[in-house]
Amino acid sequence: MIRAHSAATVRAAEEPLLAAGEPLMARAAFALATHVAGELRARGGVSGSVVLLLVGGGNNGGDALYAGTHLVRRGCQVHAALLTERAHESGLAAARSAGVRVHEVLGSGDAVGETLALARRSDAWVDALTGIGARGPLREPAGSVVDALTAERSAWPAEPAVVAVDVPSGIGVDDGTVEGPVLPADRTVTMGTAKPGLLLPPAAALAGHVEVFDLDLALAEHPPAACSLTGADVSDLWPLPGPEDHKYTRGVLGLATGSQTYPGAAALAAAGALRTGLGMVRYTGPEVPTDLVRHRHPEVVTVPGRVQSWVLGSGVAPDDAARMAELAEYLADASARGLPVVLDAGALTLLHDDDNDLTGPAVLTPHAGELAELLTARGEQTGRDDVTAAPARHARLAAEITGGTILLKGSTTVVAAPEGPLYAQHDATPWLATAGAGDVLAGVLGALLAAYGDALAADDGTLTGLPATIAAAAALVHGRAARSAAGVSPTRPGRPDPAAPRGVPITATDVADALPRALRTILR
Numbered sequence: 460m461i462r463a464h465s466a467a468t469v470r471a472a473e474e475p476l477l478a479a480g481e482p483l484m485a486r487a488a489f490a491l492a493t494h495v496a497g498e499l500r501a502r503g504g505v506s507g508s509v510v511l512l513l514v515g516g517g518n519n520g521g522d523a524l525y526a527g528t529h530l531v532r533r534g535c536q537v538h539a540a541l542l543t544e545r546a547h548e549s550g551l552a553a554a555r556s557a558g559v560r561v562h563e564v565l566g567s568g569d570a571v572g573e574t575l576a577l578a579r580r581s582d583a584w585v586d587a588l589t590g591i592g593a594r595g596p597l598r599e600p601a602g603s604v605v606d607a608l609t610a611e612r613s614a615w616p617a618e619p620a621v622v623a624v625d626v627p628s629g630i631g632v633d634d635g636t637v638e639g640p641v642l643p644a645d646r647t648v649t650m651g652t653a654k655p656g657l658l659l660p661p662a663a664a665l666a667g668h669v670e671v672f673d674l675d676l677a678l679a680e681h682p683p684a685a686c687s688l689t690g691a692d693v694s695d696l697w698p699l700p701g702p703e704d705h706k707y708t709r710g711v712l713g714l715a716t717g718s719q720t721y722p723g724a725a726a727l728a729a730a731g732a733l734r735t736g737l738g739m740v741r742y743t744g745p746e747v748p749t750d751l752v753r754h755r756h757p758e759v760v761t762v763p764g765r766v767q768s769w770v771l772g773s774g775v776a777p778d779d780a781a782r783m784a785e786l787a788e789y790l791a792d793a794s795a796r797g798l799p800v801v802l803d804a805g806a807l808t809l810l811h812d813d814d815n816d817l818t819g820p821a822v823l824t825p826h827a828g829e830l831a832e833l834l835t836a837r838g839e840q841t842g843r844d845d846v847t848a849a850p851a852r853h854a855r856l857a858a859e860i861t862g863g864t865i866l867l868k869g870s871t872t873v874v875a876a877p878e879g880p881l882y883a884q885h886d887a888t889p890w891l892a893t894a895g896a897g898d899v900l901a902g903v904l905g906a907l908l909a910a911y912g913d914a915l916a917a918d919d920g921t922l923t924g925l926p927a928t929i930a931a932a933a934a935l936v937h938g939r940a941a942r943s944a945a946g947v948s949p950t951r952p953g954r955p956d957p958a959a960p961r962g963v964p965i966t967a968t969d970v971a972d973a974l975p976r977a978l979r980t981i982l983r
């Protein structure tokens with residue numbers, strides 16, 4: 460699991476070490492210089508390369524100035540463009556005495572032109588304008604300089620190497636927003652621990668490859684603000700059957716999905732659930748989807764009976780009054796029993812007013828538009844673009860309003876419960892943006908929740924965070940299955956790797972069919 464901690468937590472953890480005189484900045488600077496040298500080596504060599512440090516007025520800039528002294532000693536020609544009146548004093552003194560060429564570009568009256576001229580002669584740019592001390596989007600002239608460098612860099616995608624210090628300057632460090640200019644990085648060298656903005660969209664896409672440099676910060680007692688699950692985490696929580704298991708100990712999932720108009724969602728959700736593995740799927744719905752499910756998945760039982768979790772709503776239109784009334788009944792029953800439910804598609808509108816408030820564990824699976832509609836219906840006027848600009852913030856808000864866990868679908872899936880860490884899962888592929896993919900995900904999620912259904916129903920509060928972890932796990936598995944089906948390899952958010960296979964078109968059925976293949980690589 461990748462754990463990211465808030466700026467405030469990092470400062471609290473740094474405090475005692477700084478008070479004890481630990482040379483944190485010196486360590487950070489050495490690590491930064493090592494990674495910059497690594498980028499230069501990958502592009503042909505270190506000695507003789509030209510490095511440009513973009514220096515702000517705080518310790519973030521200090522890291523880069525000290526790193527510059529190491530790079531000079533490794534034979535680089537290092538320039539420092541000071542985009543501040545007050546550069547880190549000792550760092551600047553060390554840089555000057557080591558032979559870093561310092562340019563006080565503010566004084567020239569043309570900070571953009573001066574910096575751009577230096578940048579065009581450089582093989583690597585080190586973004587040290589702001590770190591965890593940033594307040595809001597980049598102020599001038601840093602903003603205009605970054606805009607100009609971003610335009611310059613997009614003209615030469617392969618060059619130069621851009622290395623961000625701690626975070627790409629100007630991102631929302633704690634929430635992943637991008638409210639102004641940010642220079643996309645090839646690599647971010649982050650100090651002590653990952654920061655939420657390096658995992659959360661849209662900022663995560665600008666960080667490139669993230670290297671966490673350990674500063675021995677005492678973070679164990681500080682809960683992370685954001686996490687990303689890895690395959691190993693999913694393997695640890697996966698419900699593996701034992702010799703004593705039977706269908707009810709493995710979990711029975713109730714599917715109230717699909718409708719006369721959209722029968723396919725019933726079969727796709729069933730496929731996702733069955734290939735995730737569980738005791739049994741019970742399907743309930745009108746004749747057309749029922750016949751389809753029976754035909755496609757003879758394993759599915761279509762008579763009512765005991766279930767341990769529900770998936771409601773995939774393939775149900777909010778104006779399908781009869782079907783919506785059924786969903787409301789299932790939701791009320793599940794809530795009364797404390798059974799976990801997945802609310803997808805049409806079922807999300809059940810929470811557009813507080814008549815159906817959630818009393819049991821629930822995971823809502825909206826895309827950005829559905830989340831905007833839900834928030835607006837609950838009095839928070841929100842547009843789709845607002846959600847995509849700040850997904851973590853809006854997912855958390857919806858979780859607080861509804862009491863449910865929000866799995867917000869997107870190129871990076873964000874999961875937010877009313878409290879506890881956010882999850883960011885960047886495991887999918889753009890090929891997954893295809894009809895029915897969400898139905899399969901709902902089935903995967905429902906099956907996993909069914910395995911934990913009895914425990915969640917009997918929970919005394921110790922499992923509060925479990926639905927969010929399970930939702931993140933479902934997103935990881937679903938994304939890995941899509942990559943496997945499309946034939947693409949894992950990617951970091953951000954610049955696509957030109958050498959990576961591009962993949963092929965896939966259907967939602969392909970994703971469901973690829974689940975066992977994906978699980979074979981996860982459940983080792």
Ligand SMILES: NC(=O)C1=CN([C@@H]2O[C@H](COP(=O)(O)OP(=O)(O)OC[C@H]3O[C@@H](n4cnc5c(N)ncnc54)[C@H](O)[C@@H]3O)[C@@H](O)[C@H]2O)[C@H](O)CC1
Pocket residue numbers: 473477483484487515516517518519520522543588589590591592593594595596597598599601624625626650
């Ligand atoms: N504390 C340590 O010894 C270590 C710190 N690390 C690095 O330090 C930064 C945090 O440094 P801090 O001085 O607190 O703040 P920043 O340098 O991130 O930024 C403050 C700097 O930026 C200016 N500023 C603030 N907001 C904006 C804005 N919107 N636009 C433009 N400029 C802005 C502000 O005026 C100050 O001049 C941390 O990220 C690490 O990189 C070490 O790594 C570990 C030891």
Ligand SMILES: [K+]
Pocket residue numbers: 519586587588589590623624625626627628
């Ligand atoms: K930075």
